[in-house]
Amino acid sequence: MKASISEKRGRRSIRETAIERILFLAGITATISVALITIFIFGSGIPALLDSGFVNFLVGTNWSPANGSYGTLPLTAGTMAVTLTALVLGIPTGIACAVFLSEILHRKAARVFKFAIELLAGIPSVVYGFFGLIVVVPAVRTYILPLVRLWDPDAHTTGLSILSGAIILAVMILPTIVSLSENAISSVPAEYREASLALGANKRQTITGVLIPAARSGILASIILGMGRAIGETMAILLITGNVAVLPKSLLDPVATLTGTIAMEMSYASASHQQALFAVGIILFIIIMLLNAVAQGVSKRMGVNQ
């Protein structure tokens, strides 16, 4: 009797140790991978930074690898312009959509809508790029351009532009923003809704005054995730923004982005050019870190305020 108990315990503890070890290994592997990638990127990129001079590399406006000139400001500007415009388009649409799904639409219809929106997340990004190229780019050229010409007669665009890229990106981040925000809004306790209505608030006032503020940390999380996706997106953007490494002056100008440039040029880059592309990777890395830090700071401040 005694023996069998101890035997059982023995076998059990072997299994548990094994599981622990495996989990530990998995954790270590993930951490080491991140560390290795970071070291590798920084190791490969820093020589280029030193070569061009840190400041020149960051704020130089001339990116022409053929002449050995590596100024990345146009690329950073391109990424920021496309991402921010996408957020400007995507956040209000996404939140409005989430409110519509959780508060206004009938439950069953909402389920169908939600499913459709989640399908958007499953479309490969190259398909988005293709769609953008075939539909959005010409649409910007034929419909938006004439409108812009009403107050700026000199405006011109091929359609390959910040705006086209941002429209596609906005659609791509929509599933993230909508489904997370919708969850956040629907899980606001019913008591808040009742309290607001019982005070004589109408539906709109309840949504803007109570539900959205109560759900704001979830909504913010959805925005941060959407932003991460937008900055990292390469394929779709590559096809639609024109890839011209020049500082843009308007939303209708073509741009090259940090990710797009790395993806396009890496395959044929010479040694110093390759280093420069790794340095571009460093910039991307730092931008994402900064944005995360800002987002976290904001969410913390909002949390304290509630």
Add this chain to the structure above:
Amino acid sequence: MGNNSNAAMRPETQFEIRDLDLFYDKFQALHHVDMDILKNRVTALIGPSGCGKSTFIRTLNRMNDLIPIVKITGSVKFDGTDIFGRDCDVIALRKKVGMVFQKPNPFPKTVYENIVYGPRIHGEKNKRKLDELVEMSLKQVALWDEVKDRLHKPALGLSGGQQQRLCIARCLAVEPEVILMDEPTSALDPVATLKIEELMSSLRERYTIVIVTHNMQQAGRISDFTSFFLNGEVIETDHTDAIFSNPSNSKTEEYITGRFG
């Protein structure tokens, strides 16, 4: 003064409920309820669990509108107008008929923002007026001294009893005529309960109060009239003293003496 004594002699009717039936889909939760709720009086609703007290009280400010399966027939008149009539403005009704819930439910905002939420919705923008309203309503619920240094701190940081008083203050800030309370003290400890009861005695002069309670002593202490509900019907409504000392229906007597329910 003259007005007061006059009112004391012949109180006006605030709610006139006639032949009210309420269905949750096919289940009938209220059976031809007739009741007059008098102005500036405290009316207590008692009865065993599931007898329809919450359902009834939520009818008075049309909170049941939120439940799609609810069907209502009969009439409820508030100050003479039918609240289910076409020309009844629900928003205006809810502004005049405030509600305090069983579980304290302050918004996840600051104490200050909780109070000004209602007045702002109804169009008050003046900062000074809002500040005054905050102070006045918090004083009315005897919470001012406890929270005046933390007006801009989260309301969810208050104790349960403080939260409930805050909810009452939030309700008072929109200057209602009626306050509906559905078991407002059932989530509170005896000390907090006592505070809320004291608060109700101080409010009775100026407001019509309808309160659901499972606590017979509470009903006895604070109410002028008591209405006994059983299985969706009103068995009897009378002066609280009469109900408790000399109920005319034997079921009422059995309930208040604790023999069932």
